Amino acid sequence: MPGHDERNSRLTTTAGAPVADNQDSLTAGDRGPVLMQDWQLIEKLAHQNRERIPERVVHAKGWGAHGVFTVTGDISHLTCARVLQPGTQTPMIARFSTVAGEMGAADHERDVRGFALKFYTEEGNWDLVGNNTPVFFVRDPLKFPDFIHTQKRHPRTNLRSARAMWDFWSLSPESLHQVTILFSDRGLPASPMHMNGYGSHTYSLWNDTGDRVWVKFHFKTCQGHRHYTNAEAETVVGKTREGYQEALFGAIEDGNAPRWIVQVQIMTQAQADALAFNPFDVTKVWPHADFPPVEIGMLELNRNPDNYFTEIEQLAFSPSNVVRGIGHSPDRMLQGRIFAYADAHLYRLGTHYEALPVNRPRCPVHHYHKDGAMRFFENAPNSDAYYEPNSFGGPIEERSFAEPPLRIEGPATRFDHRAENDDFSQPRALFVLFDDGEKVRLFANIAAAMSGVPDFIIERQIELFAQVHPDFGAGVCAALDAVDPQF
Ligand code: NDP
Ligand code: HEM
Numbered sequence: 001m002p003g004h005d006e007r008n009s010r011l012t013t014t015a016g017a018p019v020a021d022n023q024d025s026l027t028a029g030d031r032g033p034v035l036m037q038d039w040q041l042i043e044k045l046a047h048q049n050r051e052r053i054p055e056r057v058v059h060a061k062g063w064g065a066h067g068v069f070t071v072t073g074d075i076s077h078l079t080c081a082r083v084l085q086p087g088t089q090t091p092m093i094a095r096f097s098t099v100a101g102e103m104g105a106a107d108h109e110r111d112v113r114g115f116a117l118k119f120y121t122e123e124g125n126w127d128l129v130g131n132n133t134p135v136f137f138v139r140d141p142l143k144f145p146d147f148i149h150t151q152k153r154h155p156r157t158n159l160r161s162a163r164a165m166w167d168f169w170s171l172s173p174e175s176l177h178q179v180t181i182l183f184s185d186r187g188l189p190a191s192p193m194h195m196n197g198y199g200s201h202t203y204s205l206w207n208d209t210g211d212r213v214w215v216k217f218h219f220k221t222c223q224g225h226r227h228y229t230n231a232e233a234e235t236v237v238g239k240t241r242e243g244y245q246e247a248l249f250g251a252i253e254d255g256n257a258p259r260w261i262v263q264v265q266i267m268t269q270a271q272a273d274a275l276a277f278n279p280f281d282v283t284k285v286w287p288h289a290d291f292p293p294v295e296i297g298m299l300e301l302n303r304n305p306d307n308y309f310t311e312i313e314q315l316a317f318s319p320s321n322v323v324r325g326i327g328h329s330p331d332r333m334l335q336g337r338i339f340a341y342a343d344a345h346l347y348r349l350g351t352h353y354e355a356l357p358v359n360r361p362r363c364p365v366h367h368y369h370k371d372g373a374m375r376f377f378e379n380a381p382n383s384d385a386y387y388e389p390n391s392f393g394g395p396i397e398e399r400s401f402a403e404p405p406l407r408i409e410g411p412a413t414r415f416d417h418r419a420e421n422d423d424f425s426q427p428r429a430l431f432v433l434f435d436d437g438e439k440v441r442l443f444a445n446i447a448a449a450m451s452g453v454p455d456f457i458i459e460r461q462i463e464l465f466a467q468v469h470p471d472f473g474a475g476v477c478a479a480l481d482a483v484d485p486q487f
Contacts (some may be wrong), residue, residue, distance in 0.1 A: 013043060053313070054348050055103045058148055059114045062097035063107075063192055063244045064312040065252055067301035069119055075264065075296055078213055079205035081325025083121040084296065091362065092119045094301055095315055096192040096244070100151040100160070107244035108233040110188045110445070112178070115197030115219065116317045117299070120362040127321040128217060129341065132189065133182075134198040135426075136282045137175040140417050141336020147172075166453045170461035173423040174283045176468060180427045183445040185227045185438055191247035193258035194226035201319075201334040202267075202280050204327040210404035214267040214279060214329060216286055218293055219260040230445060249304055257302035263293035269407075277422065280331040284426055311358045316345040324401050330408070332417075350374050366395035427468045439475060447479035 011019045019040060026038035034041065056062075074086045083090045097114035098105060113132040118125055138147050150164040169175045181187060189195035199217030206212040228236065236243050251258060265286050272279045279286065305311035318341035319334060328334055345353045351372035353359055366381065368388050379386070385394025434442060446465075450458055458480065466473025 013040060014047075056097075056348065057344065058099050058151075059097035059116075060103045061101050061105045061107065062095045062114065062312060063248045064093060064095035064305060064315065065248060065301040066091070066093050066303040066305065066311075067257070067299060068092065069117075069262070069297055069299050071297045073294060073296035075205070075266075075294070078207055078211075078215075078266065079325040080208045081121070081126075081205070081323055082123050083119055083126055083323065084205070084325065090119050090121050092117055092299070093311070093315065093358065094118075094299075095312055095317070096248070104241075106237045106241040108188065108190075108228060108236045110182065110230065110233070110449075112182060112187075113189060113192070113195060115195075117197075118315065118317055118321075118359075121323050122363055123323045124363060125321045125359070125361045126323045126326060127317040127319060128199050129317045129319050129337070130197055130199045130201075130217070130219075132186070132195040132197055133178060134200055134216070134218070134285045135177045135181070136200060136333065137169070137178045138172060139174050139281050139283045139333060141333050141340070143172070144333075144336065144340075147175075162449060162451060162453050163457065166450060166457050166461055170457050170464060173464055173467075174418070174421065176423050176464055177283050177427045177430070180430055180442070180468070183449065184430075184434065184442050185229075186225065187445070188228050188230070188233055190226035190228055192244055193223045193248065193251060194221055196220050196225075197260060201282050201331045202329040203322075203334075204329055205264075205266075206325060206327055206404050212269070212327065212404055212406075214269075214272055216265045216291075218263040218265070219299060220263060222259040222261060229441065230448060248301075252301060252304045257300050259301075260299040261295055262297040262299055263295050265291040265293055267291055280329050280334075281417075281421075282331055282333045283423070287429075310356075314349060314353075314356050314358055316341075316349055316353050316356075316359050318342045318345065324403075327403055327406070330406075352376065368394070424467050431469050431472055439471070440479075443475040443479035444482075446476050447483050450480065451483070 011022055013019060022040075025034045025041050027034055036042075069083070069090045069092050071084055071086055071088045076085055082088060095114065095116045097116070098107070098109055098111040099114065100111055101109055114129075115132050116127070116129045118127050138144060147168060150161070150168040153159060154161040154164065169179055186195065197219035202214050202216055204212050205215050240246060248258070265288075267275075267279055267286065271291075277284055319328075319337045320339075320342055322328065328338065349356065352369075352375055354361075355365075355377045365377075368386065370386065381393060381395070384390070384392040388394055388396070431439070431442075450461075462473050462476055465476050
């Protein structure tokens with residue numbers, strides 16, 4: 001064979017020994033049983049038994065690709081982050097996902113989509129782990145596991161439970177904004193390319209003089225919004241359960257690299273102090289009229305992974321991964337997430353998950369974390385400097401990277417986040433944005449999703465919709481009536 005490299009194409013065991021026969025087990029006689037000494041067979045079967053790792057507890061079904069982030073705007077007065085300096089190009093990787101379905105779930109299900117980005121910056125990895133919606137269902141991390149339980153399977157029936165979902169939502173008015181988006185047209189995007197992404201939380205940017213502003217990140221699709229109705233999605237799923245993978249992988253293979261315009265909204269501390277609502281509440285957006293989006297860059301996905309498992313399944317995002325010039329905010333959900341993701345990866349992928357090729361930063365990494373399962377990186381920089389401080393040239397801290405202090409005030413207690421919180425105005429602003437057709441589809445989608453839910457739960461939820469807008473409550477009632485005149 002031309003160019004055939006014998007040594008590179010030779011099949012070996014994991015220990016590197018050439019395999020003489022990969023077709024026939026070692027047996028006693030031509031019809032006889034397999035011998036225990038056939039360690040090639042045993043190695044093969046043992047490896048197959050270990051091919052699966054736990055799927056993500058949420059966002060298990062996903063699709064991803066490599067790309068590049070190019071800064072086209074100039075916010076260098078606000079941040080010293082290298083990744084955000086004008087003209088900078090940074091390699092990155094994206095993973096999109098549905099939230100509730102397991103790894104084998106159909107792609108075209110009505111659900112929020114994950115929109116997770118890892119930027120391999122010169123000063124470490126920056127992960128922006130957002131969704132295709134600007135808000136979330138709950139505003140306190142204490143509520144997250146309960147919320148997710150309602151999205152997953154019922155313990156006895158092992159079926160998804162509409163009763164649990166609407167029970168929780170109708171008892172959690174802070175979910176109204178996200179519920180309205182979920183059941184609107186944008187709740188079922190046609191592909192990952194045809195939806196926006198949002199950092200959702202409030203983050204911060206800080207500069208070399210220690211000034212901090214609050215920001216929200218937005219990723220506006222350049223492919224245009226495309227979504228399916230429930231009926232269209234049923235047809236698609238009848239034909240393929242992998243429509244997103246096909247669309248994203250296919251577009252990139254065909255040279256149609258999807259793009260998103262990157263924008264930030266900016267809020268000063270003085271504006272935050274004067275705001276009528278909590279700017280760190282992830283159930284709220286910042287109105288564009290008050291905080292106009294500023295275009296800062298372009299995201300392009302242009303390379304498919306060569307190996308889905310190593311590059312997408314082993315990909316580990318964490319909101320704890322920020323870099324110099326980019327910071328967190330007091331958003332309590334974000335604070336909860338800073339803990340939750342790294343902890344999830346320690347369980348799902350193992351102690352040294354950050355050293356896996358797809359997670360490994362593209363800048364030098366020097367730390368004093370030591371051993372543990374699957375430690376496969378070298379001593380850095382030398383084997384005598386394995387504690388700190390040391391006299392043997394080990395890595396040392398760099399004070400110029402210190403983040404400016406974050407102002408914190410008030411007594412520590414469990415504040416009632418529901419007290420005096422307006423959960424209705426922003427969903428109302430969205431509802432009035434919908435045209436008549438969108439409203440009718442919103443009502444119908446909600447009515448369809450309420451099938452089998454006890455009346456007392458439906459009534460409680462309709463009261464909430466009516467507080468958003470009387471037409472919202474009445475519209476859902478009418479749609480329910482159309483499905484079941486008894487209601
Ligand atoms: P604007 O009219 O200035 O902005 C409306 C925003 O809503 C745009 O970002 C637009 O996204 C998005 N949008 C338009 N149609 C739909 C739809 N059918 N479903 C979901 N989103 C849609 O108003 P405000 O900034 O005052 O926001 C009004 C409401 O719009 C908010 O309460 C919120 O629900 C929603 N929204 C607001 C965002 C924000 O950051 N302010 C972001 C996304 C939604 P696009 O430009 O891509 O069409
Ligand atoms: C995935 C926890 C809120 C977006 C995950 C995972 C966990 C988790 C444990 C699985 C991680 C893994 O195994 O790789 C939480 C907790 C939350 C929260 C505790 C609230 C306190 C949110 C919010 C968003 C979000 C508000 C979006 C704004 C995502 C995305 C993924 C994810 C996109 C998938 C990441 C990937 O593609 O690997 N979350 N989450 N989550 N979460 Fe959250």
